[in-house]
Amino acid sequence: MMKRLISSMKVYYRGSRLLEHAAPALDLVLRLFLANVFFKSGLTKIQTWDSTLYLFREEYMVPLLPPEFAAYLATSVELGLPVLLVLGLLGRFAALGLFILNAVAAWSYYEQLSEAGLNQHIYWGLLLAVLLLHGMGKWSLDEWLEKRCL
Numbered sequence: 001m002m003k004r005l006i007s008s009m010k011v012y013y014r015g016s017r018l019l020e021h022a023a024p025a026l027d028l029v030l031r032l033f034l035a036n037v038f039f040k041s042g043l044t045k046i047q048t049w050d051s052t053l054y055l056f057r058e059e060y061m062v063p064l065l066p067p068e069f070a071a072y073l074a075t076s077v078e079l080g081l082p083v084l085l086v087l088g089l090l091g092r093f094a095a096l097g098l099f100i101l102n103a104v105a106a107w108s109y110y111e112q113l114s115e116a117g118l119n120q121h122i123y124w125g126l127l128l129a130v131l132l133l134h135g136m137g138k139w140s141l142d143e144w145l146e147k148r149c150l
Contacts, residue, residue: 027137034127035082038098042078045071062108077101088140095131102128
């Protein structure tokens, strides 16, 4: 009985290790998904810049920052940091920046957000937290550079 249990456990753990080979692909898909979400948002902001400025003045109550500066900062972050995520370069910095942007956006627009909109921000925040804590994975420039620098 014990031998059969040990044999079954070996099969389970060998199978589990096979799944580790899929981890770099999942890391890349996660980075691409989040980069797409935030980059598209940045593109929308620059395509309708007058509307963007209006929204930051009248709707998005970003704390501590003048509305125009907040609009420029948010747009720059949404266009720049996703590129770093795609490359996996300075990935934790990019994930942290987008995490903060996402949190400020949800907080400053909280009263206008639907439950689905709030859930979307929570979802993005959780995925960004995974990248922040886990890193960009094996298929990233961070991984490549770290091997050469340390």
